Amino acid sequence: MSWSFSKKKRSRNVRGNRKIHVLETKIRTRSDLTRRNKRILVGWCLCLTLLVLGWGTWELVRISGRGMFSSNPQFILREIIVQNSGSVLSREEILRHARIHKGQNLFDVDLKAVRTNLEILPEVKRVEIRSQLPDRLTIRVTERIPVARLTAPRDMQWDTYAIDDEGFVMNLDAGSAASSGPIAAMPLITGAKVSDLRVGSAVNSPEIFRALELLRRCDGTTLNADG
Numbered sequence: 563m564s565w566s567f568s569k570k571k572r573s574r575n576v577r578g579n580r581k582i583h584v585l586e587t588k589i590r591t592r593s594d595l596t597r598r599n600k601r602i603l604v605g606w607c608l609c610l611t612l613l614v615l616g617w618g619t620w621e622l623v624r625i626s627g628r629g630m631f632s633s634n635p636q637f638i639l640r641e642i643i644v645q646n647s648g649s650v651l652s653r654e655e656i657l658r659h660a661r662i663h664k665g666q667n668l669f670d671v672d673l674k675a676v677r678t679n680l681e682i683l684p685e686v687k688r689v690e691i692r693s694q695l696p697d698r699l700t701i702r703v704t705e706r707i708p709v710a711r712l713t714a715p716r717d718m719q720w721d722t723y724a725i726d727d728e729g730f731v732m733n734l735d736a737g738s739a740a741s742s743g744p745i746a747a748m749p750l751i752t753g754a755k756v757s758d759l760r761v762g763s764a765v766n767s768p769e770i771f772r773a774l775e776l777l778r779r780c781d782g783t784t785l786n787a788d789g
């Protein structure tokens with residue numbers, strides 16, 4: 563009887579010890595998780611603080627440097643060189659579309675915007691811009707040169723356009739001015755659809771591109787885009 567009672571008592575003690583051990587393990591686990599989460603949070607806060615400080619320092623240096631150059635009279639734009647491969651656009655027209663003029667600070671000129679302002683013109687194929695310290699800017703414009711005429715029916719009439727080797731559509735007057743010879747003597751591509759033609763954009767017609775490819779390979783006076 564005494565032995566049985568002692569055995570039961572030891573059994574209860576063992577179970578109690580196990581419960582205490584499990585409870586202590588859970589407490590330690592939660593404590594470890596809490597410390598780890600705190601370390602992670604502190605790490606993220608530190609990284610964010612460093613990023614903000616770095617960005618602020620960079621902005622301060624950039625603004626200070628820009629102000630120093632922008633207010634320096636040595637970098638006032640005094641010479642603008644315009645080089646044009648064609649004759650459609652004059653120097654004054656190029657500068658007007660580029661929206662630049664002498665007297666601007668060279669560091670205030672947005673070269674990307676100048677290039678975009680010129681490249682949207684139907685007559686312009688390519689633009690190169692180079693700034694040269696302390697006061698010079700060079701603009702090189704390559705105009706589109708028509709290689710053929712293009713006709714399309716519209717309201718019982720035929721509209722005629724000029725087209726370059728990349729399939730870019732131009733008004734006939736602009737094409738005539740850009741051409742080194744009479745536009746009427748250029749090969750004629752017929753059979754195009756009005757929906758394929760938009761002045762200032764490339765054609766969207768495989769047939770017309772095949773006709774242009776044929777033009778590159780041989781001389782011709784009339785080509786049919788339907789074929």
